[in-house]
Amino acid sequence: MKLFRDTWLVFGRATQLLLRNPVWIIVGIVQPVLYLLLFAPLLKPALGAKTNAEAYQVFVPGLLVMLAIFGALFVGFGLIAELRAGTIERSRVTPVSRGALLLGRSLRDVMSLLVQAIIITVLAIPFGLSVRLGDVLLAYLLLGLIAMFCSAVSYAVALKVRSEDALAPLLQTVSQPVLLTAGILLPLAFAPVWLKNVAKWNPFSWAVDGVRALFNGDPGAPAVWKALVIIGVLTVLAVFWAARSFARSVR
């Protein structure tokens, strides 16, 4: 099928260029590992954990969701560089599937997140993190959807604003409150009531709850299926929006 073939083509190219970028290797791999090694012990009292193991159990899912959101939300900058270089316009004069121009890139972003997630999970095990394989795979699915959603949104917005100067403040303004009200690094259990109410409207707060439940070995928790449905629906909408932007984009 053409969409599938073209997506594979775009994915291959995007991955090749990612691997060629030394900055990505350093920022993408080293930074989360530092977070893991430095922050978790620091946050032990704040997380209300009695042991390091307990701290990791709460901290790792939050860290993974944060990486999924942040890593993917900023991919639009790369697209703006491509717009400027003319490689997007070059693709758009070929009969290549417009959906593939988005999907190939977004799947690359999902893959890069999953590599980070696996590294972090594996590294956290010696520190006492314990999670069942089935649960962690389901958590990765949820993380992959979050990354897909954020990356599609980022590409669509980048195609709309077309300049780093506009994209940077926009993403900052949106991502800060989203991150704070999602209970990503610290659970919202001790948050004031109004913050909990705000969080109900933040889809990522459902996602964090879902991933935490999975890491707690509770795949049957309502938070899990709710998170999958909410993020799944958002991802589908975002993918359609962004693919349409690739088909229509001016200049």
Added chain:
Amino acid sequence: MMIETHGLKKSFRSRQGRDKKAVEAVRGVDLAVEPGEIFGFLGPNGAGKTTTLRMLATLLEPDGGQATIAGVDLRRDPGEVRRRIGYVAQGGSTWDESTAREELVLHARMYGVGKAEAQRRAAVTLEAFQLTEYADRRCKTYSGGQRRRVDIALGIIHQPKVVFLDEPTTGLDPQSRAHMWDEVRRLREEGMTVFITTHYLEEADALCDRIAIMDHGQIVAEGTPDSLKQEISGDVVNIGLSDTTRASDVLGSAEFVRKLETTDNGVRLYVDEAGTAIPLILRALDGEGIALGTIELHRPSLDDVFLTKTGRTLRES
């Protein structure tokens, strides 16, 4: 006709400060381009050349009008148009960190070609554009001329019937420009129709079989460079001699002279074509025994054409 358009239109809404303004970038363009010709679009910056090209290349939807390209209706089947055309954007199309070969293989594959065939075509195209030597170096290491040749190679890797080149020589040094002209002529020899835009008069003159002059979103003149020039004034021959009265009598009645003016030091003749007129002038004056001091010919340039049609010179707009 390889390209035929009727009343092609496009306007943009642009925001200037607080008030929104519509820019009529292309205001009804009618074109007819024959197969196998190099057709040039000459006009100053902002004339609407790129906008027209982007509409023809399916990148931008026209607000009005029709176009048929290589036998396919632009609005009805843009997908098929994409298969039959190549487009080389004004600003380039290569990625710093990729090599020319990678770019060509990827681009060929975007047309649905298999990997092995794409690699074969990339090798052939690199060879044809004399790029093999640099093929596996990253694009950021190329000179301006080399990089522009990669752009053109990308535009024709799928052997399109028509290729659109948007200002392919802008910013190149004279040597690279001459090289680029050779490449463009080679494309025509291979049977492609080339549609090229430029704001260089010399380029339109030297390279194009036919040109359309564009200004403010409209075509103000169209034809071969020579016919356009002749249309406005023909060639001018300035003759320096002392006996202006007799010379005026002899030449004023000659069939090949359109118009005669006397000047301070001789006569000025307007003729259709100086090449054939000069021998006749010499013979006529010689026959009457009129001594001739100097002879000087002035061919109108495309800039004179532009000036006549728009009231401005291309260099100042």
